[in-house]
Amino acid sequence: LWQLEALLQGQFTGFGKDASAFSQNLSQSLVAPRRRNFIQRLTQAAVYMIDENWQRVWVLILWILAMAGLFFWKFFQYKNRAAFQIMGYCVCTAKGAGETLKLNMTLILLPVCRNTITWLRSTILGSIVPFDDNINFHKTIAAAIVVGVFLHAVNHLACDFPRIVNSKEDIFQEYLGYAFKDRRPSYLDIVGSIEGMTGICMVVLMSISFVLASHWFRKNLVKLPGPFHRLTGFNSFWYSHHLFVVVYLLLVIHSFFLYLNHDWRQKTAWMYLVAPILLYLGERMLRILRARHYTVNIVKAAIYPGNVLALHLTKPPGFGYKSGMYLFLQCPEVSPFEWHPFSITSAPGDDYVSVHIKTVGDWTLEMKRVFSEIMEPPVGGKSGLLRAEYKQGDDQSRFPKLHIDGPYGAPAQDYSKYDVLLLIGLGIGATPFISILKDLLNLIKLDDQPDSNADNGKINESIRKEKKPRCPSNAYFFWVTREQGSFDWFKGVMNE
Numbered sequence: 001l002w003q004l005e006a007l008l009q010g011q012f013t014g015f016g017k018d019a020s021a022f023s024q025n026l027s028q029s030l031v032a033p034r035r036r037n038f039i040q041r042l043t044q045a046a047v048y049m050i051d052e053n054w055q056r057v058w059v060l061i062l063w064i065l066a067m068a069g070l071f072f073w074k075f076f077q078y079k080n081r082a083a084f085q086i087m088g089y090c091v092c093t094a095k096g097a098g099e100t101l102k103l104n105m106t107l108i109l110l111p112v113c114r115n116t117i118t119w120l121r122s123t124i125l126g127s128i129v130p131f132d133d134n135i136n137f138h139k140t141i142a143a144a145i146v147v148g149v150f151l152h153a154v155n156h157l158a159c160d161f162p163r164i165v166n167s168k169e170d171i172f173q174e175y176l177g178y179a180f181k182d183r184r185p186s187y188l189d190i191v192g193s194i195e196g197m198t199g200i201c202m203v204v205l206m207s208i209s210f211v212l213a214s215h216w217f218r219k220n221l222v223k224l225p226g227p228f229h230r231l232t233g234f235n236s237f238w239y240s241h242h243l244f245v246v247v248y249l250l251l252v253i254h255s256f257f258l259y260l261n262h263d264w265r266q267k268t269a270w271m272y273l274v275a276p277i278l279l280y281l282g283e284r285m286l287r288i289l290r291a292r293h294y295t296v297n298i299v300k301a302a303i304y305p306g307n308v309l310a311l312h313l314t315k316p317p318g319f320g321y322k323s324g325m326y327l328f329l330q331c332p333e334v335s336p337f338e339w340h341p342f343s344i345t346s347a348p349g350d351d352y353v354s355v356h357i358k359t360v361g362d363w364t365l366e367m368k369r370v371f372s373e374i375m376e377p378p379v380g381g382k383s384g385l386l387r388a389e390y391k392q393g394d395d396q397s398r399f400p401k402l403h404i405d406g407p408y409g410a411p412a413q414d415y416s417k418y419d420v421l422l423l424i425g426l427g428i429g430a431t432p433f434i435s436i437l438k439d440l441l442n443l444i445k446l447d448d449q450p451d452s453n454a455d456n457g458k459i460n461e462s463i464r465k466e467k468k469p470r471c472p473s474n475a476y477f478f479w480v481t482r483e484q485g486s487f488d489w490f491k492g493v494m495n496e
Helices: 002-011 019-027 038-079 089-107 112-120 131-166 168-175 187-191 194-213 226-231 234-241 244-256 269-293 362-372 411-417 427-448 455-465 484-495
Strands: 298-304 308-314 327-328 340-343 354-360 386-389 403-408 420-426 476-482
Touching: 038 089, 038 131, 089 131, 089 269, 112 131, 112 269, 112 403, 131 187, 131 194, 187 194, 194 234, 194 269, 226 234, 234 354, 234 362, 244 269, 298 362, 298 484, 308 362, 308 484, 327 354, 340 354, 340 427, 354 362, 354 427, 403 427, 411 427, 420 427, 427 476, 427 484
Parallel strands: 420 476
Antiparallel strands: 298 308, 298 386, 308 354, 327 340, 327 403
16 A cells, blocks of 8 residues: 555655645545445456456367367267177277367367468457467367377277277177178287377377476476486477377378278368368478578677677568567577577567577577677677677678577557557566567657658648557556666667
8 A cells, every 4th residue: 555655646746745635635535345245246257257258268168069079979979880889988988089189189280370370360350269379279279189198098998909809709790890800809919000009109209298398397397317307498398399290190090090990981080180281381381481581680789687688680671570579589500490489679660670588598598608709898888798799891600690480479569459558577578568669669759750741731740640550649668677787678768
């Protein structure tokens, strides 16, 4: 309360001695809210929850209904087949889970198609689909895949296969003889077949990818002994995630060699996968081609207090973006394969592209080391602990080579839709808001510039209004940081 009082007094400094009296009168006029019963509180909480999450709710409901429909469709289909007489509800559950796996292995690729999502954000779907939650949806689908794999694998390995092996010869020949060419297999025969080996290999590879992508391993929170410590961190997550290429290949093979289905029309896995795989491959090819096309040179690099590396790059032709977007950055000298996302801190109207990188991980620390080798202490009152600038006639080869890919959409890019902005940044989290503030400053400057082509004042004003894009009327920026030196990161913007 005392902080609120101090804030209110700061807003009315013109009152002088009357500020305290005003604050006292204001506090006395505050009325406690009427107490509500449990039902009212629960109803209001539900209304707030639906209002905040209705986009997520309808997408999740549609997804769950689709999974339930596929599961029960396949469940009852196998209940009416001959195999049910030997394997019972185990085969129904395994096949139902397998059908949901086909759907989820299809959907899990869509949230990581970043170019497609960036384009869809600008369509009418952007107002009804929560594209900003794409990674959370990706993780949710991964969790559903874990459940599906467990149900599918356990029911087959612990129930279906033993029942086949232990069934009576006459019953086996009557109901499953056609599937195994009238020869009852052993447990090892089933597990060692193409269907069994591809399934087991998929479970192993997916388990590795899932574990190394978990929060504890990806954030390096698990401390493994000796040489195993390299199994944690972002690099392990990144490389293990590319095992999905092998997993999808094994999935297609697994779906074509099925004991109980010999009709190719019932082998539908490829029908689920073909479209999203082609879309994802197109995305990856586009990223590769665009990264080669977007050649950038370093204009300025600086290291600031708080372990922040600032990079100013030349703006490639056709690289259009909005404030709040982000790009991917690669430094072949550090790693020829790794791409890392960073918010763009320059404004769309600037003639350069800038990013500010917090050096906390392996890749970012190596970036800092590489750039610090070519930097020197600043001179002439310039900011930063170390700096390196490209001047006309300098050798650009002394700077590390960089590639960029993007830009990609982010929630902050929609700031122009609002009349009043409240921007709250914590440490390096202020980077997208700096780009927004720069853009607002550029719009203010554009508005203040006289139009030399207009002779009449009224015509001049109407032309300026037509040219000026929609802009918030007020913007409040709160930046909380651990050290005062952090404000040097954006000294020029803060001064303006």
